Amino acid sequence: MPVSEAWHQRLADARADRQQTHRWRSRQVMANGASESALDFAGNDYLGLAHDPRVSEAQADGARRFGAGAGASHLVSGHLEVHDALEEALAHWTGRERALLFSTGYMANLGVLQALADRHTAIFQDRLNHASLLDGAALSGARNRRFHHRDANDLENLLGRIEYAHKLVVSDGVFSMDGDVADVASLVSACQRHHAWLMIDDAHGVGVLGDNGSGCVGSTWSSAKVPILVGTFGKALGTAGAFVAGDAALIDHLIQFSRSYIYTTAQPPAIAAATLKALDIVQREPEHRTTLNANIAYFRREALRLGLPLSDSTTPIQPLILEDEARTLTWATRLQQHGVYVGAIRPPTVPKGEARLRITLSARHSRHQIERLLEALTACQREETACLANA
Ligand SMILES: *Cc1c(COP(=O)(O)O)cnc(C)c1O
Numbered sequence: 001m002p003v004s005e006a007w008h009q010r011l012a013d014a015r016a017d018r019q020q021t022h023r024w025r026s027r028q029v030m031a032n033g034a035s036e037s038a039l040d041f042a043g044n045d046y047l048g049l050a051h052d053p054r055v056s057e058a059q060a061d062g063a064r065r066f067g068a069g070a071g072a073s074h075l076v077s078g079h080l081e082v083h084d085a086l087e088e089a090l091a092h093w094t095g096r097e098r099a100l101l102f103s104t105g106y107m108a109n110l111g112v113l114q115a116l117a118d119r120h121t122a123i124f125q126d127r128l129n130h131a132s133l134l135d136g137a138a139l140s141g142a143r144n145r146r147f148h149h150r151d152a153n154d155l156e157n158l159l160g161r162i163e164y165a166h167k168l169v170v171s172d173g174v175f176s177m178d179g180d181v182a183d184v185a186s187l188v189s190a191c192q193r194h195h196a197w198l199m200i201d202d203a204h205g206v207g208v209l210g211d212n213g214s215g216c217v218g219s220t221w222s223s224a225k226v227p228i229l230v231g232t233f234g235k236a237l238g239t240a241g242a243f244v245a246g247d248a249a250l251i252d253h254l255i256q257f258s259r260s261y262i263y264t265t266a267q268p269p270a271i272a273a274a275t276l277k278a279l280d281i282v283q284r285e286p287e288h289r290t291t292l293n294a295n296i297a298y299f300r301r302e303a304l305r306l307g308l309p310l311s312d313s314t315t316p317i318q319p320l321i322l323e324d325e326a327r328t329l330t331w332a333t334r335l336q337q338h339g340v341y342v343g344a345i346r347p348p349t350v351p352k353g354e355a356r357l358r359i360t361l362s363a364r365h366s367r368h369q370i371e372r373l374l375e376a377l378t379a380c381q382r383e384e385t386a387c388l389a390n391a
Helices: 004-019 051-065 074-078 081-094 105-116 133-140 152-161 184-194 248-255 268-282 285-307 325-337 369-390
Strands: 098-102 121-126 142-146 166-172 199-201 228-232 242-246 318-324 344-345 355-360
Touching: 004 369, 051 268, 081 098, 081 242, 098 105, 098 121, 098 248, 105 242, 105 248, 121 133, 121 152, 121 369, 133 166, 133 248, 133 268, 142 152, 142 369, 152 166, 152 184, 166 184, 184 199, 184 325, 199 318, 242 248, 285 318, 285 369, 318 325, 325 344, 325 355
Parallel strands: 121 142, 121 166, 166 199, 199 228
Antiparallel strands: 098 242, 228 242, 318 355, 344 355
């Protein structure tokens, strides 16, 4: 077979496999972002800041003042005062000495793991950690082990069995597909007993959890207990980008050695300006978190009453585990016909047999909109019962 034909065949096989297993991923063109027609219960704009006019205005103003892009990497000439101000505000917010901006959370995780870990390092990850953490570990060349989800005993077993010069324990703060929160206290004690460092990726926690909205680590755990804290701006802060917060020595090390920090163009300064505004709103206006929590409580109460397969999550991520992949797609399609958009999450993003609708709530949702979601879910339930009765 000629070479190019082998390539065509390889891609065709991969596509066919995705389709046959109901795992085909497709994009939805949303009418200019969150449209009015479709109700968005799939996004991560938990506080509504992506649509807050004050944040958009800060971005527009930033673009007028600093231009459309940074023009260079941070280490060349792309590190502007607005980036520096944002780093300082993030360090203060999370109770850390310093913070460092990255262009995305994916790059932050790659950059931290690659800069800290090597083949003399063992990395221990929660089984349900975000893909970027797994990819970062692979890139670092470290030995990578996974422990059972939120299971500190399993982690301690592994930590005790494996002798490596450096051990790094890594966990999501809020798990992105399940919405449950890491047991940080248990992770901290396991790490202390085994002289390991702890890294928490709180992408879905910052802005949402904690007294000052700084997440499940920021205001609760010092950098002595959680030396490496990662947060992102694309979720509750409503913009784009990410940060790592920790001691000055950690940040200096990342500036020297983190390749995804060094070899990329700095985040557009206008985005930094918008993020600074979003951060200011998060700190000054706790009412958005209050509204969000009321929405979560209302959804959970009604969903339980309807007998929907709710999980234990108390965060804005409220998965309904439907298990079967085809069933999950059927429900998602039906919901869309009712004008409600939710994520249909299937393996390999989640373990086999745990396909789910990933429903996310926002402070931006009105009571009436959540009622519409619940009505659409009821319609899915009713239709399934009718199908079973006819079968
Ligand atoms: C979304 C997410 C990321 C990636 O962040 P981006 O800024 O979107 O690249 C990393 N970790 C977790 C846990 C996430 O949910």
